[in-house]
Amino acid sequence: MARPRKRVRLEDGLNLDLNQLLRDVCWPGDSQPCTVCTEWTSNIRGELASALITIQKEGDDRGYLRLILVGRFEQRLDMIAQPRHFGGQQWYFVCPVTRKKCSVVWLPPGADRFGSRQAWGKQVAYATQFEAPFNRA
16 A cells, blocks of 8 residues: 655656756857757646756856746756766756755745755655555565
8 A cells, every 4th residue: 555645746846957958958168158948747747837948157167057937937056067087077956955966956846946856855755655665666
């Protein structure tokens, strides 16, 4: 038997994966920002959201992402690059709540800003956490 829900399912909201965004959509030049208009669809509700995203580098290891979620809010997410072991660098968001680096930020249903999974604490849970132990395996 599944656990009763007391928390919001994280996957019901929207998420923004920085690595996927940089790989699939755009990467700014050193002085030119990259601006795209994108749409998301929520997994369960089928809710469609449109956003205007601008990515700007501020040096070799800093930058920011400016997100305007149409009809809802505007948010700036700082980005930081960390060196990789075999050369190059990996970009991360700096969570606006915890100030820790993360690759994915989430916007659960009813929230008014994006934040890391840890920023939402016990208010949210992954879908598998609502399954019975046998089904989770």
